[in-house]
Every structure is written in C-alpha cells, then in structure tokens.
Amino acid sequence: MTNPKSTAQIAGHPIHPMLIPFPVACFVLAFVSDVAFWRTSNDFWASASLWLLGVGLIMAVLAAIVGVIDLMGDDRIRNLNDAWLHAGGNVVAVLIELYNWYSRYEQGTSAIVPTGVVLSFIVVLILLFTGWKGWEMVYREHVGVSDEVGPTQTTRLT
Template identity: 50%
Template sequence: MLVPIPVVCFVGTLVTDIAYWYTANMQWANFSAWLLSVGSIVSGLAVVAGLIDFFGDRGIRRLRPAWIHAGGNAVALVLSIINIFVHSRDAYTSVVPTGLILSALVVLILLVTGWNGAALVHRYGVGVQSGERA
C-alpha cells in the first residue's frame, strides 16, 4: 500500500521538471524538489516492507522478477536521492539537464520494476492468499 505514493511522486517529478524546462518558472523546480523528498521518504518505508517480504520467503527469492523488482527499485531510490541533491542547486542547473535526465531514468526504471511487481502478484501469486487468486 506504500508503493503508489513514491511512484506518483517520482512521475510527478518528471512532469514538473518538464514544466520547468518549458516555462523556467522556479515554482516548478520547487515542486520537483518537494515531490522527490516525499517520494524518497515514503520509499524508505516501502523498502522496509519489501525487504521483509523478500527475505522472509525463500520462494520469493527464487523468482527472477523478484530480483529485477528489488534491484530496480533500489537503483531508482538511489537515483532519486541523488536527484534531491541535484534539485537543491540554484535555478536552471537544478533541473536542466541532469535533474530532468535523472527523473526520466527513474520513471523508466519504475515501468520495468512495476511490470515485474505485477508479474509477481498476478503470475506467481506473491502476496495473494490461495483462495483469492483467479
């Protein structure tokens, strides 16, 4: 239940970075910094829950999508934390080009990890009680 919050924050960061790139209105860069901060904080909570699932069940660790999901999300979180520092710069250099590139990379990684996370639930039944799986 924690995962949608950072996903929305990181996608929102890309949107606000693009808005800043087009308008040069500093408030868009501020929005990006806030979204990155909230997304990273909630990601930290999601990491704890994810690690409990990952290390708590040997069957999950045997699944390739679980490794892609966990590794990709770790990379996305590290890039987002780096992006917080990039967005702490002044004006134009806080977004263009490094912040924008990092935001786009994080969203691309989240697409891959989200696909693998969905596969874990829908294909392998991870986190689904046996009677609930269709």
C-alpha cells in the same frame, strides 16, 4: 500448494502494495514538474519537484523496508528472479533520485535542466520495468495473493 505469503501484512492484506503508489506517483510527477520548469522557467515547478523528490524518497524507503521483509520472509519469493530484478531496479531508481534531490538542494534550479530532467526520465523508465516485474510476481507467481475464497456476493442487475 499455497501462494507465497506477504510477511508484512495487516489483516491478511500485504502492506508493500499499499505503499508503492506514493513514491511512484511522486517520482513521475517530479518528472512532469521538471518538464514544466524546463518549458516555463517558473520557480514553482522547481520547488514542486524538490518536494516531490523528497516525499518520494521517504515513501520509497518505507516501501523498501516492507518489501525486504516480504522478500526475506518467504523462500519462494527469494527464489524468484523477478523479485530480485524488481528490488534491484528500485534500489537503482532510489539512488538516482537521491542524487537528483541532493543536486537540486545544493545547486538550486541549475541542477534541473538538463540533468534533473534526464535523471527523472530515466527513473520513470526504470519504474515502468520494476512495476512490470512486480506485477509479474503477483499475476504469474501469486505472491501475496490470498489462498482463501471470500464469501460469494450476489449482484442484482437492474
């Protein structure tokens, strides 16, 4: 039996795993900059967090669109419990970060400590869980893994 295929792909390479590092990095770095703001009260860190959250949200939407295309494109992916936990957890994370971004946009730096720091930390924990579920799909269920064996390459030890 062949592996579950990624519907959204370029030259056989799934797009979703190409996009997800961006929102993950942005949301984790937003937490780091929140902690830096909390410790230093330097407005640079507040501004950095706002921008990181904004860019992370935009990239998360792109990753989500491609993820939904993959989810709906193959029955075997749709039937995986891990796929739904991965998707649902990421939706929760994005909604939390959307609120986190909006509260900072409206209230400024007063929205960062303690609420923004706590929300950012919760999202980091959610991302650890959803990342684990995503890797479970790849490593256990071989979602998006090519069935074809590439040309063998010889390596030369010196």
